[in-house]
Each structure stands twice: as structure tokens, then as C-alpha cells.
Amino acid sequence: MNSTAVVARRLAVGYGGRAVLTGIDAYLKAGGSTALVGSNGSGKSTLLKTLAGLLPPVSGALEIMGGAVTEMSHKVAYLSQFHPNGFVLPLCAVDVVRMARYDQRGRWARRSQTDDAIVAESMEMMKISNLGDIPLRDLSGGQQQRVYLAQVLARRAGLLLLDEPTAGLDAPGRAAYMEAMVFERERGAAIVTATHDVAEASTCDRVLLVAGRIVADGPPAIVMTPENLLETFGIGLTKVGDHLVVTEHHHDH
Amino acid sequence: MIDPFLNNGFMQRALLAGILVSLTCAVVGTYVVLRGMAFIGDALAHGVLPGVAMATILGLPTMLGAAVGAVVMIGGVGLITARSKLSNDTAIGLLFIGLLALGVVLVSSSDSLTGDLEAILFGQFLGVDTTDLLVQTIALIAVCAISLYSARPFLLLCFDIDLVSTMGYKAQWYHRLMLLMIAATVVVSFQTVGSLLVFGMLLAPAGVGALLARRIGSMMLWAAGTGVLSTYFGLLASYHFSWAAGASVVLTAVAIFFLTLVFVSIRKSLTSANA
Numbered sequence: 001m002n003s004t005a006v007v008a009r010r011l012a013v014g015y016g017g018r019a020v021l022t023g024i025d026a027y028l029k030a031g032g033s034t035a036l037v038g039s040n041g042s043g044k045s046t047l048l049k050t051l052a053g054l055l056p057p058v059s060g061a062l063e064i065m066g067g068a069v070t071e072m073s074h075k076v077a078y079l080s081q082f083h084p085n086g087f088v089l090p091l092c093a094v095d096v097v098r099m100a101r102y103d104q105r106g107r108w109a110r111r112s113q114t115d116d117a118i119v120a121e122s123m124e125m126m127k128i129s130n131l132g133d134i135p136l137r138d139l140s141g142g143q144q145q146r147v148y149l150a151q152v153l154a155r156r157a158g159l160l161l162l163d164e165p166t167a168g169l170d171a172p173g174r175a176a177y178m179e180a181m182v183f184e185r186e187r188g189a190a191i192v193t194a195t196h197d198v199a200e201a202s203t204c205d206r207v208l209l210v211a212g213r214i215v216a217d218g219p220p221a222i223v224m225t226p227e228n229l230l231e232t233f234g235i236g237l238t239k240v241g242d243h244l245v246v247t248e249h250h251h252d253h
Numbered sequence: 254m255i256d257p258f259l260n261n262g263f264m265q266r267a268l269l270a271g272i273l274v275s276l277t278c279a280v281v282g283t284y285v286v287l288r289g290m291a292f293i294g295d296a297l298a299h300g301v302l303p304g305v306a307m308a309t310i311l312g313l314p315t316m317l318g319a320a321v322g323a324v325v326m327i328g329g330v331g332l333i334t335a336r337s338k339l340s341n342d343t344a345i346g347l348l349f350i351g352l353l354a355l356g357v358v359l360v361s362s363s364d365s366l367t368g369d370l371e372a373i374l375f376g377q378f379l380g381v382d383t384t385d386l387l388v389q390t391i392a393l394i395a396v397c398a399i400s401l402y403s404a405r406p407f408l409l410l411c412f413d414i415d416l417v418s419t420m421g422y423k424a425q426w427y428h429r430l431m432l433l434m435i436a437a438t439v440v441v442s443f444q445t446v447g448s449l450l451v452f453g454m455l456l457a458p459a460g461v462g463a464l465l466a467r468r469i470g471s472m473m474l475w476a477a478g479t480g481v482l483s484t485y486f487g488l489l490a491s492y493h494f495s496w497a498a499g500a501s502v503v504l505t506a507v508a509i510f511f512l513t514l515v516f517v518s519i520r521k522s523l524t525s526a527n528a
Contacts, residue, residue: 074421090466
């Protein structure tokens with residue numbers, strides 16, 4: 001596996017040539033974890049989509065696992081924030097997780113024993129082994145999110161891009177997710193998550209505070225200061241334990 | 254129950270045509286329902302009208318006109334969404350109503366076409382010939398071949414379009430292929446069930462499948478079974494009560510959908526009560 005997961009130089013990301021997040025200089029190594037923290041519309045999801053090869057960069061240079069992003073997108077596992085078809089599709093939970101192995105099997109080949117083992121292991125990691133034969137549409141939102149996360153794990157990808165991965169998860173679900181991320185990092189995968197969850201961000205090696213630009217970049221203990229959080233969210237926030245506490249409102253707003 | 258089909262050649266051809274349309278629509282309709290593409294399906298079904306009218310005026314094959322209408326619809330939607338910030342729905346709606354209006358203007362301006370309008374909209378189920386059957390058979394084979402070849406990317410497309418790209422497939426390419434398949438189904442089937450009613454055969458049987466199936470393959474089988482049953486009983490009702498054949502078939506399919514919905518709702522209530 002390439003030791004460099006992401007290299008970005010003066011990267012700007014956005015839609016239709018209009019940048020929503022600029023000035024990204026990042027070097028993410030394999031086995032590392034990075035949290036993108038920012039308010040709604042700050043560009044977190046746009047950056048993730050660009051890293052996944054789903055949006056072209058507005059400007060700057062971007063390499064994913066040593067190659068051009070367009071060539072490497074199939075080596076990336078991406079969890080989007082919304083799954084509008086989850087309640088429509090006639091699919092059982094295990095079918096959704098099995099989809100993750102399509103890139104290994106191509107168009108025609110049947111699942112191998114290795115595929116089945118990886119699918120079972122991924123479902124076990126998210127504690128949903130007992131839900132395999134239940135239609136996706138009959139699961140709760142939180143259970144569906146665990147299925148989507150198991151699908152990401154079953155990709156065995158070199159780079160995991162996760163948009164609000166803990167949204168809708170209960171405490172056991174979050175614990176299962178945290179354990180799974182430790183496993184993925186030990187396996188050598190790099191992880192980038194967009195999150196509002198301070199506890200989740202605090203477990204990462206690195207935090208990027210974003211607000212249309214990179215406000216701060218570094219280890220969570222150093223980066224998540226009241227000054228930086230004020231600049232990121234527009235209101236005064238202080239990290240108390242695993243929570244952010246509002247201390248004052250920004251006078252510019 | 255069987256006699257009308259044993260003793261009348263036109264009923265045998267109608268049954269065969271209906272079965273072919275049902276099977277084609279079962280495969281394509283499944284994707285239409287799962288991807289929420291009912292509006293583009295409806296728009297295509299109506300959008301072929303001016304093409305058919307123009308082809309009739311010029312003495313060209315009506316299927317060619319229908320195909321041109323479908324291409325204009327799909328190309329137009331792509332053009333509007335690419336050149337403006339308008340949503341897909343707005344682009345489809347604009348072209349849908351524009352092409353429908355153009356079709357009505359063309360039909361109303363030509364005395365020779367007025368009688369054909371009903372046939373275009375509601376089909377000529379009882380007037381299908383061997384050529385129609387051959388074309389419908391080719392369409393069914395093509396649709397099945399495309400669906401088989403694209404089974405995995407199509408499933409990914411139904412689940413999450415972003416996943417298609419990160420699995421190494423070209424998402425937009427498969428999206429267009431699916432649109433083309435819907436368009437081809439509408440173009441080929443309009444002569445049998447009509448441009449209005451083909452939409453019903455795309456949606457109602459696949460809707461039954463969506464209510465009952467736990468896997469996409471079984472959804473297609475439920476849809477195919479519903480379509481074939483609707484064809485049989487719809488044609489039978491048409492024969493005995495002198496109802497319009499295409500409308501009878503589609504009405505049967507829609508009735509089966511609502512009966513299934515009631516059945517599923519009762520079953521769900523009983524399951525909840527016993528839990």
C-alpha cells in the first residue's frame with residue numbers, strides 16, 4: 001500500500017468552477033486519521049467529494065495514493081451523507097454490504113470465499129450480523145447507517161472518506177464505529193471524516209478546522225482552541241470534555 | 254376464459270404482444286421505480302407524440318418519429334440542466350409539456366392525423382402484426398442483454414450514484430444507458446399499448462414488485478408476472494365487454510397494484526399486532 005494517501009497543494013474545491021473552500025495544503029499518510037470540522041456550508045463535504053473523485057478540483061494539485069484522483073477513485077471508499085433510496089430498494093442488509101466487493105469481482109465473477117469472509121467480518125465489526133437477511137427498508141435509520149458503514153469497511157480501501165459517519169448512531173453504534181476505525185488504521189488505511197462530533201474529532205491524529213478556508217490544521221489538542229473555534233463557527237465555543245460549550249456570540253454576525 | 258384466444262388470430266397476436274411488452278416493461282420499469290425516474294418516463298411517453306405525428310405527415314415509419322421525439326427529450330433535458338441552474342424536474346416538465354403541445358398542434362393542423370391520435374395515445378393492441386411482434390421481441394432481447402451486462406453498475410446506480418464512480422464505473426455513462434433503455438421501451442411499445450398507456454405498464458407491475466420483493470431479481474419477476482396476468486385478463490375483459498384493449502390491460506395492472514397494496518398493509522398490521 002502506498003504510504004501517502006493524499007497530497008494536496010494549494011487546492012481549491014467547489015462546484016461549477018466556483019470555489020467554496022480554498023488554500024488546502026495537506027499531506028495525509030497511510031494509517032492516519034483526519035477530521036474535517038466546520039459549520040454547515042463550510043466546504044467539508046465538497047472537499048470529501050473532490051478527494052473521492054466525484055468533483056473536479058477548482059484549482060491546485062491533488063494526488064490520491066500516488067496517482068491522479070480520476071485514476072484512483074476506485075481505490076477510495078466514500079460514505080455520503082444522504083442515502084435517499086435506502087427506504088425504497090428491495091435489498092437485504094447483507095446485499096448492500098456485498099456491493100462493496102463488486103470492484104474486486106468485476107462485471108461477471110461470483111463472490112469468492114474471501115469476499116464472503118470480509119463481508120461477514122465487516123458486519124460483525126458494526127454489530128449487524130443478525131440483520132443480514134432483513135430488508136434495508138425495514139431497518140431504522142441508525143441500523144441503516146451501520147449497514148452503510150459495514151459496506152465501507154468491506155471495501156478494504158486505502159482511503160476512507162466519511163461524511164458524518166456517526167449521524168444517527170446510538171452509543172453502541174458509535175463504539176462499534178470507533179473500534180472499526182482503529183482496525184482500519186492498523187490495516188494501513190487513511191481516514192478522513194467530516195464531522196460535527198467533537199468526541200469523534202478528538203480521536204483523530206489531526207483536525208482541519210474549515211470555514212471556506214483552512215482556519216487551523218494540527219493535532220486536536222492544539223487546534224481546537226476557543227479562538228480557532230470562534231473563527232470556524234462564528235460563535236464562541238470552548239471544548240469541555242467531549243462537548244463544545246457556547247461561551248459567546250460572534251459580534252460580526 | 255381461453256376460447257377468445259384459441260379462436261381468434263388477432264387475440265393470439267395481442268396476447269403475445271402484451272406478454273412481450275410486459276416482460277420488457279418489467280425489467281425497465283423496475284429501474285424506473287427504484288431510481289424514481291417516473292417523471293422522465295412519463296415525459297418520454299408523451300414526448301414521442303410530435304415525432305410520431307411528423308413521421309405520419311411525412312410518410313415515414315412512426316417508430317422512427319417516436320425515436321427522434323425521445324432523443325430530443327433526453328438531449329433537451331441534458332442541455333437545459335447543463336446550461337442553466339434549473340433542476341432536472343423543471344427541464345423535464347418544460348420539454349414534456351412543450352413536446353406534447355407541439356404534438357397536439359401538429360395533429361390538429363392535419364385532418365388526416367385526427368383519427369390517428371387515439372391510436373398513438375392508446376395503441377392498437379388488437380391490430381398488431383408480425384412485424385410489430387418481431388420488433389418487440391428484438392427490444393426485449395436487447396433490454397435483457399443490457400440489463401444483464403450492466404446488472405452491477407445499474408444496482409449501484411439505484412443505490413447511490415456516487416458509489417458507481419468509486420467502484421470504477423462511469424456513472425453518467427450508465428445513467429444515459431438506462432435513459433436510452435427507457436426511451437427504447439417507450440418507442441417500441443407505443444404501437445401496442447399507446448404512448449400514454451406504456452407508462453402504466455412501466456410503473457404498475459414494477460410497483461407491485463417493489464411492494465412484494467426482497468431482491469431486485471424477484472422484483473422483476475413479480476413485475477413480469479403482474480404484467481402477463483394484466484395482459485391476459487385485460488384482453489379478456491376487452492373481448493367480452495368491448496372495452497378498449499390497451500386501457501383494459503393497464504387498468505387491470507393498476508387494480509392489481511392497489512389490491513397488493515391493501516394486502517401488504519393488512520399483512521403489516523397483522524405482523525405488528527402479533528409482535
